[in-house]
Amino acid sequence: MRKLKVAAFMTLDGVVEDPGGFGERQDGGWxxxxxxxEARRSAIDELATCDTFLTGRVTYEILSKAWSANTGEYAERLNAMSKLVVSTTLAGPLDWNARVLEGEAADAIAALKRQQGKDIVVYGSATLVRTLLRHDLVDEFRISVFPLVLGGGKRLFPEGTEQARLTLVSAKALASGVTALTYRNR
Structure with a gap:
C-alpha cells in the first residue's frame, strides 16, 4: 500500500502561509x-520516493506557474510527477501533467493509496490536509520548521482541527536553522 505524505514548510508559530497569502508572495516569501x-537535496530525496503529487486548486495554480518552466533536478522530478488536483471548480484538461481527481475526494484518495506505485506527496493545500487527516488518510507528516515567527497567517492546524497522535520518526537540524521533522500518523 502506498503512503500518503504531507510535506509542509512551517514557521515556529505554526504559520504555513503568511498574512499576504501566496498570491502576494510569488518570490517564495519567508x-x-x-x-x-542541504534543504534542496532533502527536497529532491523526498521526491524520489513519490510518483504522485496531490494538491488543492490554489496550490496547483501557484505551483504550476512557478515550476513548469524551471529546470534542474528538483524541477525535473516535480514536473515529471503525475499530479492530481482536488477541486470542485476546475475542469480539465489541465497543464503540468495534472488532472482533476474524479469523485468524492476521500474515497478517491483511499482507492489511490491501494494502487501500486510509489508514495503520494501533498505540498501546501492546508484545507486538503485537514480533510485527509479527518478521514485518516495521512500516513506521514514531513514538517520543516523554520526559525521564524510571523505572528499571523494561515496555520496548517488551526483551532478545531481533529486531534491526531503522531510518532516521531526523525528530527534533523539543518545548517540553515530549519528543523526537518518526520512524524508517522498512528
Missing amino acids: SLPFFDD
Missing part, C-alpha cells in the same frame, strides 16, 4: 532565505 543546498 522560506527562500533558508532554502540552501
Whole structure:
C-alpha cells in the first residue's frame, strides 16, 4: 500500500502561509532565505520516493506557474510527477501533467493509496490536509520548521482541527536553522 505524505514548510508559530497569502508572495516569501543546498537535496530525496503529487486548486495554480518552466533536478522530478488536483471548480484538461481527481475526494484518495506505485506527496493545500487527516488518510507528516515567527497567517492546524497522535520518526537540524521533522500518523 502506498503512503500518503504531507510535506509542509512551517514557521515556529505554526504559520504555513503568511498574512499576504501566496498570491502576494510569488518570490517564495519567508522560506527562500533558508532554502540552501542541504534543504534542496532533502527536497529532491523526498521526491524520489513519490510518483504522485496531490494538491488543492490554489496550490496547483501557484505551483504550476512557478515550476513548469524551471529546470534542474528538483524541477525535473516535480514536473515529471503525475499530479492530481482536488477541486470542485476546475475542469480539465489541465497543464503540468495534472488532472482533476474524479469523485468524492476521500474515497478517491483511499482507492489511490491501494494502487501500486510509489508514495503520494501533498505540498501546501492546508484545507486538503485537514480533510485527509479527518478521514485518516495521512500516513506521514514531513514538517520543516523554520526559525521564524510571523505572528499571523494561515496555520496548517488551526483551532478545531481533529486531534491526531503522531510518532516521531526523525528530527534533523539543518545548517540553515530549519528543523526537518518526520512524524508517522498512528
